[in-house]
Amino acid sequence: MTEFSSLSRREFLAAAGCGTALGSLLGLGLSLRPAQARAQALRIREAKATPSLCPYCSVGCATIVHTIDGEIVNIEGDPRSPHNEGTLCPKGAAIYQLHKNPNRATKVLYRRPRGTAWEEVDLNWAMDRVAELVKKTRDETFVERLEDGTLVNHTTAIFALGGATLDNEWNHLQQKLMRGLGVVAIENQARI
Numbered sequence: 538m539t540e541f542s543s544l545s546r547r548e549f550l551a552a553a554g555c556g557t558a559l560g561s562l563l564g565l566g567l568s569l570r571p572a573q574a575r576a577q578a579l580r581i582r583e584a585k586a587t588p589s590l591c592p593y594c595s596v597g598c599a600t601i602v603h604t605i606d607g608e609i610v611n612i613e614g615d616p617r618s619p620h621n622e623g624t625l626c627p628k629g630a631a632i633y634q635l636h637k638n639p640n641r642a643t644k645v646l647y648r649r650p651r652g653t654a655w656e657e658v659d660l661n662w663a664m665d666r667v668a669e670l671v672k673k674t675r676d677e678t679f680v681e682r683l684e685d686g687t688l689v690n691h692t693t694a695i696f697a698l699g700g701a702t703l704d705n706e707w708n709h710l711q712q713k714l715m716r717g718l719g720v721v722a723i724e725n726q727a728r729i
């Protein structure tokens with residue numbers, strides 16, 4: 538028995554240009570769900586299961602991370618969780634790709650002022666450059682008091698935007714650093 542009508546599935550496969558053998562099997566009413574479930578079970582049979590959390594938003598869905606010899610082989614929702622009950626939203630369901638992704642950038646790319654191309658630069662050089670520009674911008678724009686004498690000690694020239702994969706500890710340090718510099722525009726993408 539198929540999940541959808543065989544007609545709509547055939548139409549979908551034809552439109553997607555899928556292989557004819559797979560299309561024929563599905564067209565005959567064969568469900569691949571049991572085979573997929575068995576393949577998944579085999580893939581994680583020898584794996585170590587470690588409970589964790591999805592890092593992407595404040596819902597904090599529980600996950601199970603499967604590893605073999607320290608390598609992540611699978612991440613899925615934890616059915617023991619009382620609030621996500623084993624489910625993950627599409628973003629959370631793709632967490633595995635956060636760890637294993639050939640498209641992930643692993644080098645710092647820099648485009649010089651008035652440059653037209655990206656070039657690879659050393660991470661330490663890039664960190665020093667960021668620090669240098671933050672200090673320069675802060676020194677040039679820091680306001681201690683407004684014209685009416687109100688004490689503000691701020692700069693509105695720097696904006697801090699966190700990412701969904703930053704953890705509590707990082708966000709705590711980040712906001713302390715930013716507030717120490719006088720940055721008042723602090724936001725995190727996980728709230729947007």
Ligand code: SF4
Binds near residue numbers: 594596597624
């Ligand atoms: S991003 Fe999705 S899976 Fe992750 S915690 Fe938020 S709702 Fe849950």
